[in-house]
Amino acid sequence: MPDNRGGLIRPRTAAGHYARLLSPNVLSAARVGLERDVTMRANRIANAVRVARRPGHTRMRGLIASPGGALRWRAVPSPAPPGPLGALVRPIAVATCDADRAMMLGRSIFPLPLHLGHEAVAEVVQIGAEVSGVRVGDRVVVPFQISCGQCTACRRGHTANCLSVPPTSMYGFGLSGGLWGGALADLMAVPFADAMLVGLPAGLAPTAATGVADNICDAYRQIAPHLPGLLAADPDTQVLLVGRIDDKDPLTSATVLFAALFARALGATHISVVDARPAFQERAAALGFQTLDPRHPRDWPVAALTVDATGTPAGLRNVLRHTAPDGICTCVWSMHRRGNIPLQAGYMRNLTLHIGRSHIRSHIPDVLDLMVTGRFQPELVTTNEASFDDAPAALREHCYGDALKTILTTQ
Known part of the structure; x- marks a missing residue:
């Protein structure tokens, strides 16, 4: 063993x-x-x-x-x-x-x-x-x-x-x-x-x-379709990216960091990331992102753009609670049959929730363009x-x- x-x-x-x-x-x-x-x-x-x-x-x-x-x-x-x-x-x-x-x-x-x-x-x-x-x-x-x-x-x-x-x-x-x-x-x-x-x-x-064949394009679609319009309306738009909330979770969270890098490349200045693993927190801090404690969600910002990469129904509900009115939440890597989504709160606050896989091939040219210009550096x-x-x-x-x-x- x-x-x-x-x-x-x-x-x-x-x-x-x-x-x-x-x-x-x-x-x-x-x-x-x-x-x-x-x-x-x-x-x-x-x-x-x-x-x-x-x-x-x-x-x-x-x-x-x-x-x-x-x-x-x-x-x-x-x-x-x-x-x-x-x-x-x-x-x-x-x-x-x-x-x-x-x-x-x-x-x-x-x-x-x-x-x-x-x-x-x-x-x-x-x-x-x-x-x-x-x-x-x-x-x-x-x-x-x-x-x-x-x-x-x-x-x-x-x-x-x-x-x-x-x-x-x-x-x-x-x-x-x-x-x-x-x-x-x-x-x-x-x-x-x-x-x-x-x-x-x-x-x-x-x-x-x-x-680029998977995780990087997956991160791109979490951010790029939504952030430019939000920033045009409010240059101080908050972005909240929530990864695994259990430090023993077997999935890694490189995609969360790629998404944070895309948010920065596209103009966001208020980017917060959450993940329970110390190695993730150290890398995120070294890249200049605000790292937040998954054990204290009350300290998380309410953001116009959120990404739920927790992989759990409870995690999704928590991220939705931190999605601002008229905000957008993208849920990735959730393989549970049911999620007990708070529909009434989402309706009253006009939330947009997107659940699903990325169409990788469609995003590859745009991602490579960002890499060629140096605006996005996944090797980090x-x-x-x-x-x-x-x-x-x-x-x-x-x-x-x-x-x-x-x-x-x-x-």
Whole structure:
């Protein structure tokens, strides 16, 4: 059993992990993936299983997380040559997501074992006959959600709900994501290269841009759609970002710091952040943000723009109480079936509450533009870096230490 150096919780055993997957919250979440076109999802998974079992199929390395905190490079099926619209890419930098620690410890809703990694910058190594937007050798951001770019959802910018693939199709989430593989591998298959891949601008380091594939764009959508209008009405607009309120919570809170950096980049001067972990508080203070005690919510400001990243119904209710009249609250990473939301108070105060996932691909160009100009520097949140070869040890350090964001590279 791994040690508990950072004071964080231990990994679940296989028995504990699989028993937890039968809880009402997990079963409710699983049903979401079956709400549309069950046949499409079943066919996708069946095809992935057939490929994995095919005799003589070429193999590559992939980093697999198993119950009990086991992290190992294993031989996994190599992707097939790309179809006309697809591409093969070689990951060169992969970042941990805020959910990865919980997944690696078997303390998430996602069944183990699974192929890890979904925040990646990669090099294009092969393209299909109809691909025109990228070329072999290009460095690209690979959004973690699979999207075709052509369906009605994608044309509206709702790329997280692409209609050409099963719901919640994602890299790095194993069975729950549709078995699309993971970014911690020698190769990744991208089914819709022109729609998904975004070229890395010259001068941006791959290690800085890895999180753009998920957490960074998630943070951007929490702030950018709302803050400019609020600041135009009141330059002293308060922004309150509330992360995990339990210092033993397995999810990290890098996204909260990214959101604070976006708020600053877009002009906010009154930014408060809340999270129970000392490492988070130290990094937030070093970045110049006001850090508040999660145990004393009465000291939190009432803010026109709030973000609930607590992951609990009680946390959401608390954040809503600190959302100003006519204010906006974005709730992220809440996987509970019910939240007992104070509807009457929200109605009387004209609150706007947004609950849902980010449409990552739609936000990538705007985020990269902010990085090119130097207004947004996500590398300020990175705490650990290591090579692919050292990935198992580096990810164990991420799980049992105080890391916020770990970057793994092939260089």
